[in-house]
Amino acid sequence: MPVVDRQEWDVVVVGAGGAGLRAAIEARERGARTAVICKSLFGKAHTVMAEGGIAAAMGNANEHDTWQVHFRDTMRGGKFLNQWRMAELHAQEAPDRVWELETWGALFDRTKDGRISQRNFGGHEYPRLAHVGDRTGLELIRTLQQKIVALQQEDHRETGDYESRLKVFQECTVTRILKTGPDGGSATEDRVGGVFAYDRETGRFFVLEAPAVVLATGGIGKSFKVTSNSWEYTGDGHALALLAGAPLLNMEFVQFHPTGMVWPPSVKGILVTESVRGDGGVLRDSGGRRFMFDYVPDVFKEKYAESEEEADRWYEDPDHNRRPPELLPRDEVARAINAEVKAGRGSPHGGVFLDVSTRMPAEVIRRRLPSMYHQFKELADVDITAEAMEVGPTCHYVMGGIAVESDTAAARGVPGLFAAGEVAGGMHGSNRLGGNSLSDLLVFGRRAGGHAAGYALDPARRRPQVAESQVNAASAEALRPFSAETEGEAGPPENPYTIHQELQQTMNDLVGIIRREGEMEQALHRLAELRVRARRAGVEGHRQFNPGWHLALDLRNMLLVSECVARAALERTESRGGHTREDHPAMDRAWRNVNLLCTLAGPAAALAAGDPARGQIRLTRETTDPIRPDLLALFEKEELVKYLAEEELYE
């Protein structure tokens, strides 16, 4: 086994999207030597795809907006399954996180009096999303990236080295979180010791030893066929946490964004931002009817317009009219589109029509939605100022994730492990509101970075020791795909691309937007088969920038995460937010306070050795903490009745 290079850091952040970079900035500012590892180039993270904006109750557009209103919207959107403490912290801290970005050079769109302009979005009672045209995610990433460069310049002035206190390892992938085992530190310790990673460019392995690791790897969308997510979204952080012994929370909740492009096939899944609807775009069936009026669920009846006239008035006069049903939370809209297509009223390529062309002058469309105009023109050759877009649901976001402590973002059960952003679970409950992801990244990225630094720098704790045997095991696991042919197992080597495609098809068809018990059982069987075959996934060539090898390694993560989604979805016999069961179509108040936790069934090391056909995930139920009374008091009793069980109400 070759000697693997080791470096010592205080905090290692895995992922360089919004949450990862915010965590790194915080950790470095609190004095921790911080390393960031990301699979892409620095500044290319999937956060750049976020278009709509950052939700924060700054009250610039409507002075009635406060954190309490934001909290309420978030809980409603999540169907009261949210970790309420996270939703509370999020709503309280989001404005500060946005304002802070301005002090780092961000340039948001402005109001007439020079404040940050805020726009309407689905599920938000007031215009709340700080934005920059429809490229808010890019602005966020660039601002954080430039702040990191600013900190590096500071370090350079002091130490002569840009990377002395904050370094970005770009195009590197972490395959294991290393722990201080019984043979490492003291016999009783079982905490984080660092990460094992490889450099994608050279294929070289290396170890970053650190007492604290922040996971900020984003989502799992690449397990689904139609997705808005990039190749990076292979559920790495979810799998790393599982393998390190941390539980995942409520993995059944996967958000299908209602409006992804459906044509041409090569762009299928790419997002059409919700601001198209926030700015006046409407959904129509093949007959030109605005069908969303038929799909307003009872819990939202009072909040949404009943006629087209009232809905249209709302854009000009939101105080005296109710909002159009196109702006219902994403899960509702996605289900409605799905139902329309199923009923045979869809567009030629299996979506519905999203129309702005008849609602705004071409010039206004080009000004307000420049990158959408650009995207359809360049990618689909459709002029959205002249014709309607064809859209349909696309896998967009996973609400489930690593179970964390609300205040500290510390992963449960693994000291030294933290998680923030999409990879962390709980904040969004069963369904995330648009705009809440960017604010989530900032609020909990900062918290995770701060607490990780505090943990790592605690003088009472000695630096962790990582045993050579762990490193060797991790290298062997990473090298497996190169020797798949020679191992003489049953069957020929498999093409990792084929396995990946079959996995995506399975998840899309059997654990997709509408779920049925039988299909999910079938999915679990297929996943077991795929796991067997994935062990034989072999690759050609060498370790230098070899995408086949990278995919073969990512398959482990996608298979683990997919099993979590399928098992949890099978278990939850109700429909709520991002989890819709055809056989249990109603929301069940009894499930309101039930969390489903996924943990690894066997010891992590046994993953490679055990019988791959046996499930790898064990599921447990957990009752959530009751919502704090002062927070419950923010809601009307009549509303709470719809969500909370009797005994919760009268406690």
Added chain:
Amino acid sequence: MATGTEPQQNSGGVRSGARAAITAPHLRTDRWWLAPAVTAAGLFAFVVYSTWRAFANAHYYAAPYVSPFYSPCLADNCRPMHAGPNANLFGGWWGLSPAIIILIFPLGFRLTCYYYRKAYYRSFWASPPACAVAEPHRTYTGETRFPLILQNVHRYFFYAALLVAGVLTYDTVLAFRDTHYRWGHMGLGTLVFLANIALIWAYTISCHSCRHIVGGKLKHFSRHPVRYRAWQFVGRLNARHMQLAWASLLSVALADFYVYLVASGVFDDPRFF
């Protein structure tokens, strides 16, 4: 000429050590040479024409029209033009064509113009001949040294160009006379002059230096609403700077040629009234 240069083996370019090993200086399959070739041909034609006309020292005045190449006319050897742009600043010692004195300014303005710089750097100097097409020069220092660092004086030529445009405007006003200097008449030449002066102004005002001076240098537009609007106006014109540069080049040559034709008696200026 741009199209004919075979790039030499340069040590530091696309064929240098660590770059992808591709020997071709470029892999473009489109007619990338067309634009620089047309530019070069156009500029070359103008240079030939204007050199001939500037040195000709003849046929530049046909009442009431004075060729824009000879206006203002600043030497003793100028033809007296009735109420025309004569200003004998140079006196009798100047023996060459008086056009040369004044043409320095529009020439300097266009030579240092940000658009023309692009045009001749690409087409005459092949630096680069087209995007992603290797240039033939072994070293390159751009506008960091003498003489090209002098391009930075563009704004002074802009000020001069404003004055020249002012004189040409005066000439255009004079074109509303007949051959006997009576006011209130128009001929075909008047229209040629009107078109020319409009394009000259549009080109001059659309200058990047002008855009900077009227407002571009400001940090806060919101505190200078008038300059902000001026900047926006110039900006809109500036987006057409290339087109205006060519259109005004053509129109100034045409205006001169028109005067030449009338002055040399090829035809008489058709009078409208």
Added chain:
Amino acid sequence: MSSYEARFKVWRGDVRGGGLEDFSVEVNDGEVVLDIVHRLQATQAPDLAVRWNCKAGKCGSCSAEINGRPRLMCMTRMSVFDRADTITVTPLRGFPVVRDLVTDVGFNYQKAREVPAFVPPAGLGPGEYRMMQEDVDRSQEFRKCIECFLCQDTCHVVRDHEENKTAFAGPRFLMRVAELDMHPLDAAAGTGVDRARAAQDEHGLGYCNITKCCTEVCPEGIRITDNALIPLKERAVDRKYDPLVWLGSKIRRRTP
């Protein structure tokens, strides 16, 4: 839906050498060059190295040269080519190659570090910033940049003259200087940083001969030359080459 077989030449190799390799590959309606490269990976060349990410023209990862022109592979529709054409895809030729279509773009990250960061104004806390839309418009245009580095690749100053890489920041980072110089609240001047002067003295603005290739290749349609580089040149002239402006500022400073 119609499909056809297209002929491709893809550069394969690494820093030690390489060459164009021929492929024949299926193309379907509505596809872009990146789709074809992915199909090559999945069916014929599993270890073909390519950098990509969002596949929607927003992250700027999949920069390459297609038929000799710097472009994003995800934004180059196959329908722009004739079906009989052979399409040549090479890595960016302005940067060192790593493998196949992947290049080492470290030059850009190094240059990013050399531009002094935004300096927040003293005395204004978070939430107290007031900026007018017309004052942020200019810098916002530059912040549309997705850092695909196509402009850095195509700029002949460094593409054709490796030795200029130390002195020249390239269009992307000169634009960054312009962005900060036009930021309504940047307080760098108060810390002794004169951005326009530095553009000329430290970031090599003088090397730019405004031949506009950066603007031509920009997938975001940012008018880099007209809106960033030339205004920056004019600002540098104010500081360094215009005696009247220099005199004016002297006089103004004396009478506050």
